[in-house]
Amino acid sequence: MKQTRIKMCGMTRAEDVKSACELGADLIGMVFYPPSPRSVTIEHVQSLVSAVTPGVSVVTLFVNADAGYVREVVSEARADLIQFHGDESHDYCQQFGTRYLKAIRVKDEQQLTSACAQHQEADGLLLDAYVKGQPGGTGQAFDWGLIPVSIAPKLFLAGGLAPDNVYEAVSSIKPYAVDVSGGIEVSKGVKSPERMDAFIREVRRADGWVRENSS
Numbered sequence: 001m002k003q004t005r006i007k008m009c010g011m012t013r014a015e016d017v018k019s020a021c022e023l024g025a026d027l028i029g030m031v032f033y034p035p036s037p038r039s040v041t042i043e044h045v046q047s048l049v050s051a052v053t054p055g056v057s058v059v060t061l062f063v064n065a066d067a068g069y070v071r072e073v074v075s076e077a078r079a080d081l082i083q084f085h086g087d088e089s090h091d092y093c094q095q096f097g098t099r100y101l102k103a104i105r106v107k108d109e110q111q112l113t114s115a116c117a118q119h120q121e122a123d124g125l126l127l128d129a130y131v132k133g134q135p136g137g138t139g140q141a142f143d144w145g146l147i148p149v150s151i152a153p154k155l156f157l158a159g160g161l162a163p164d165n166v167y168e169a170v171s172s173i174k175p176y177a178v179d180v181s182g183g184i185e186v187s188k189g190v191k192s193p194e195r196m197d198a199f200i201r202e203v204r205r206a207d208g209w210v211r212e213n214s215s
């Protein structure tokens with residue numbers, strides 16, 4: 001049976017990390033981008049990482065960060081994956097020797113095709129909405145019709161996902177993974193266990209784990 005991987009990002013509180021893991025998240029993301037209200041510090045990372053259940057992957061997110069800072073955080077967090085959410089080049093992303101997701105903020109078909117080709121060696125391609133002046137975490141969706149079918153095996157679908165649209169996203173796009181931040185929050189950086197639970201249930205319903213009501 002299909003199991004769409006679920007990444008829950010923008011964690012700032014150990015209790016939210018614990019809830020996400022208990023509810024069934026596969027990957028936990030933390031933002032290391034100080035302008036974001038969800039950004040956490042290297043001093044804070046240990047308390048978050050120690051709440052991650054064994055078997056759940058830790059993802060550290062950066063936006064055009066200094067390479068030395070990336071190395072320091074990745075080592076401290078013992079990160080399984082790095083998420084590059086800025087304008088990082090292929091060579092920049094490769095230098096850390098850690099598996100990575102490259103975020104592409106979707107503007108149009110031509111830009112998306114070219115960015116996918118540029119980052120074809122990434123372990124995952126994370127597609128998010130393009131919003132001028134904001135690198136991510138905008139809560140905006142983009143036109144899923146632009147997604148090339150060929151990238152589905154490494155696609156992390158992001159951007160404005162929430163319990164009320166993730167069923168449609170998974171059913172129609174069949175991504176490898178979905179990624180959510182704002183759609184499971186009560187306020188920026190504060191997650192809601194009820195919304196996390198509802199999100200995961202909707203993904204599993206789309207995966208066919210739950211029998212649809214035939215009446």
Ligand SMILES: O=C(O)c1ccccc1N[C@@H]1O[C@H](COP(=O)(O)O)[C@@H](O)[C@H]1O
Pocket residue numbers: 009010029031033036037038039061063085126128135136137138139140158159160161179180181182183
């Ligand atoms: O969450 C942030 O504040 C953030 C800041 C800078 C870059 C990326 C950020 N978040 C990522 O954006 C996507 C979409 O988020 P949302 O679900 O639309 O709120 C996701 O990968 C977040 O991890």
